[in-house]
Amino acid sequence: MASDNGGGGHCGEPESSDSLKTFGAVLKALRDEARLTQEQFAPRVGYSAAYIAKIEQGKRFPPRDLLDRSEEVLGAVAARVLAAAAKSLTRKVGLASWFLQWAAIEEEAVTLFSYESSVIPGLLQPESYIRAIFERRLPPLAEEQFEHQVTARLARQCLLTERPNTTFSFIIEQAMLERRMAGNEVTRALIDHLLTVGRLRNVEIQAVPLIQEDHSGFEGPLSLAETAENQWVGYVEAHDSSMLITDPKAASAMLQRYGKMRSQALSHQATTSLLEQMRGAL
Template structure:
């Protein structure tokens, strides 16, 4: 199944989505108790009925503001029950077993660096781009697998908001933007999303230009995380395999390469200008 970045390989089954299904069942029960249909409840919490249906089916990770908005509609007592159900949720639902060790490190990181030359990093992928990736997965996913993978990836992105004191740095190849994976509309959604996330104070996005004669990333994609005790770990994956790198010397070599790439890529400001230019051309 998939990791949190690309379409993934098949080295292990994803975790059960029981916690999502439980939350969805609780939400449905509370909504029914209030004598509201999905069509009546959805606009009151500022979401579509289709989106609420997917949450109740355990196919979408509930957004944080859903709890606050639900209190105004269902009342304080129901909101407390819903909050209790939310505490049992995990963002790791649906992630491949071989990715979970790295995902656990990400949860407590103080700095997270990512270089990608294959696909846009999972933490930066808008939903249309995620759909485009999984629609092209081979062998094809079942509908249930598809829904779980999408939910897992969207849930992981909450890290960018939940960890405002964590520094996130992304270096991505310009070719990934030029590729237009999924078509013109998906590319527009991607550019819009990168511009939005790039405005977060804790996020820096840099594009590696198409022509860069002194490119230090020839060994391929890599991820680096600084733990709370200021140790560095690395992670690489591809074609259904992955490697967690905890050796201090090996992680240091990766950190050196990443630092070199940051100096070779466009600055955050120049990247924003490029994304705005590309968006205007669509």
Template sequence: MRTDHGGGGGTNGTEAELSDSLKTFGAVLKALREESGLTQEEFALRVRYSAAYVAKIEQGKRFPPADLPGRAEEVLGAAAVKVLTAAAKSLTRRAGLASWFRQWAGVEEEAISLYAYECRAVPGLLQPEAYIRAIMDRRLPPVSEEHVERQVTARLDRQQLFVARPNTTFSFVIEQGVLARRMGGREVTKHVINHLLDVGNRRNVEIQVMPIVQEDHCGIDGQLYLAETSAHQWIGYTEGQRSSNLISAPKDASVLLQRYGRLRAQALDCRATVKLLEQMRGAL
């Protein structure tokens, strides 16, 4: 699997630049926090993030959320926030992703609706860290530990979309077989199911499981992603072995939209999905 699901291609200069920029931003935030006489725990409480999350931002291991400067203004002061905002301008979430995925990532960040059907893996936006690492551990050819850490960071940073885009509608249809496979083992699968149940509680997120037995299944052509832009244009995205396809022609995007609508109707509804996930978790 590639891009959204596997984390992207090999190491490149852009990824190294992103890593350095994240560390620089983290160092700036730490210096400003310490200058204000605050511990990580005190700062985290005031900006309404967990202390662990703030620690990882300061260590350059997490992409800072877009609203961090705004939340920090009352805590650090306007002058400090100007410095923080300037440091943030050197960052781009897309730089840590595979080159062929970045264009879709840009669409994804601005979308007012995001739909995903997956028959191969849990969608990248829904992958907990343990699952991401399980995927990376099985990648061929093998990758370095440094590369794994960059890809884990990039994937988890993308998931900040749920926080940054509270008015975006997210819809996911996932094949039951993806979870039944138990990628990474029982404990990893428990993490995945717990994460799906947790994210599915968000008001703007719908998660549906496609049962293994479904005679009217229309997903034979494989996974698909759809995004609605602010101009109400639909754009599709599909992916194969070391390749991807951005679909912007209205007639082709319409085909994917029709198929996704049918897939949603064929999958279990959200309540039935929760019941099935709880049953699967209990059987582990």
């Protein structure tokens, strides 16, 4: 696990399961049979060689579209073998059971929106902030569960770099930063991390200022994902429970609220200036 330096680019590795290792071994065998290196195979299925390597090592859960794309590269018979291996896969160790369905949607979305008012979105949290959150969980987590959840959350953040064609938009409340949860050191690491992640071309971070008379986020936090089929799905969670919203009318209402909030929040550039100003004041 990396040190708490607040920098971007580190991706914690989830604990591998036997089913993930088996799937990875099958994929590697089929790729070798086709006489393709990882560097040759990866661009043909639309992923980086590093990402394919981690799938073959059992360190990444394979996206659903990888199976479809592999058929074009490896052939129909190999695709059926790969599909059979995929049926036994176990989802990420360390992620809460009520979150797993949304985590699967995140991995394949072409657009992800998130608004948070009480805690920085998980995809934007540096390790020190993650640990501060889990240390405050009630009832307290067992040590093994604590480490699994920290590792799983860090692993999810690789989506930001491993899916460069996915658009990520985050709206956060300035008040969450002003709170300085866990102290100045953790807050400095958090702001540094937000500034680093915000430089990615596919990531936009917007802050809602402390004083904002016209604010459409009063109904609470929300997440939205656009699927590969260009359908929108919503997600809300609170107190160890969650709800996946697939009804098109309800998802549309959430999308309208999010769009309004984007117009009310500071721009990405203005948010960067605010973060730099706050960092300098710490």
